[in-house]
Amino acid sequence: MHKMTLAQISQGLAKKSFSSLELTQHYLARIHKLDKTFNSFITVTEEKALAQAKKADLQRANNQAGPLTGVPIAHKDLFCTQGVKTSCGSKMLDNFIAPYSATLVLQMEAAGMVMLGKVNMDEFAMGSSNENSFYGPVRNPWDNQRVPGGSSGGSAAVIAARLAPASTGTDTGGSIRQPAALCGITGLKPTYGRVSRYGMVAFASSLDQAGPFAQSAQDCALLLQAMAGFDAKDSTSVNIAVPDYAAQLNQPLTGKTIGIPKEYFEQGLDKAVESRVQAAIEIFKKCGAQIKEVSLPSSPLSIGVYYVVASAECSSNLSRFDGVRYGHRCDNPRDLEDLYKRSRSEGFGDEVKRRIMVGTHVLSTGYYDAYYLKAQKVRKLICEDFKRVFTEVDFLLGPTTPTPAFKIGEKSSDPVSMYLSDIYTIATNLAGLPGMSIPAGFVDGLPVGIQLTGKHFDESTLLNAAHLYQQETDWHQQIPASCKE
Ligand code: GLN
Secondary structure: OOOOOHHHHHHHHHOOOOOHHHHHHHHHHHHHHHHHHHOOEEEEOHHHHHHHHHHHHHHHHOOOOOOOOOOEEEEEOOEOEOOEEOOOOOHHHOOOEOOOOOHHHHHHHHOOOEEEEEEOOOHHHOOOOOOOOOOOOOOEOOEOOEOOOOOOHHHHHHHHOOOOOEEEEEOOOOOOHHHHHHHOOEEEEOOOOOEOOOOEOOOOOOOOOEEEEEOOHHHHHHHHHHHEOOOOOOOOOOOOOOOOOHHHOOOOOOOOEEEEEHHHHOOOOOHHHHHHHHHHHHHHHHOOOEEEEEOOOOHHHHHHHHHHHHHHHHHHHHHHOOOOOOOOOOOOOOOHHHHHHHHHHHHOOHHHHHHHHHHHHHHOOOOOHHHHHHHHHHHHHHHHHHHHHOOOOOEEEEEOOOOOOOEOOOOOOOHHHHHHHHOOOHHHHHHOOOEEEEEEEEEOOEEEEEEEEEOOOOHHHHHHHHHHHHHHOOHHHOOOHHHOO
16 A cells, blocks of 8 residues: 555545544554654654544545545644654754644644644754654655655655655755655755744744655645645734645646756765756656746855854844743753753754754844844845746756755755755745646666746646656655665
């Protein structure tokens, strides 16, 4: 059963070829068998899953089922789940049982989905390798000596290892697209404001966006359908109509123009990865699209801008973790200051502390203009680059990451080289645009992804293009050898 895509599972459930309970038991058994190696789950909610599966079967028997009813899903451990630990990959929240559920979690429940558990991630979603988790690194199912990418490493690994047919993640600077690429699966970062952020633990509020992971674009379309839409509880949620994503998957690409940003092919891109991107371009041509080289001259500045803006926002968001209301509290505080200091120094890991320090610095009097204000100005230039190219092309295509998955430990002592693994993904977040990563082949047995970037709220065009590409290729159907059976 685990070899099926979400869309196939949905059909199987509709035809009553199997029940949600059988399906859920099958995935739980796989998790127990395989996840000792990958470490992708922080919490497995077995009882809840079995109860939800029985309920879904009942709904199906009463003809009350939708396309996602009874389909299992795993949530990144930064979505609040009522009554279930929500750790955000941090010691700070290791004891936190969420008192309410995130809007996205409620939407998935309302669609009848079955929650298998909460998956591992870099602490507070800061990282590109999942090595910053309090619960230990996640291992890439394609090579367990390598990272799955981050910060949604668990969300990507569970799909690659076929421990779940669907998962959720968040993308602040690449954390859906980069792990999707390194694990050989499909991941979609929607437009900022498309999917509610209510009940997501905040990292950098002007950049964070939730989205789906699955095997295929068709699966992501089904998931996005249930996630997208206005939420009055999120002040940045945008109230515009949600199209029927699945209905638009098969539109021909004739008449569409794909922009290839030339900056993405300059220094730093692995030659073998580049040749996978070139091969993908040929397939899009075959599907009828026109190809046009474009320029995003400010995009090389995006990493610098991001680490000012994201750190500034995180230093403010994470100030709430003070040992007083919830989360980790140190033993026997001497006074209030000691309580704050020790709770925070014990509760946060090194990378989170580094970001808080950078963020506090760039926001401080005397440095604000030089760093924060300057970064916001460059952010505007990055947005304008995209605005200009989108008058000429329908969407952009390039590599998702400069290299395939790297070894665990390889970059952990060099934060800057780690930060560079998001060089192609970060600008999309700074501009609030939708982006997708889809599997585009292998280099030395490791998956490689290509990235599609679209106009605001035009997820349909990306899903459509990705779906057509996946009709011409079978990269997204490949399963790591150790996870086939
Ligand atoms: N890797 C980037 C960072 O460390 C992006 C993380 C993310 O998208 N959550 O901040």
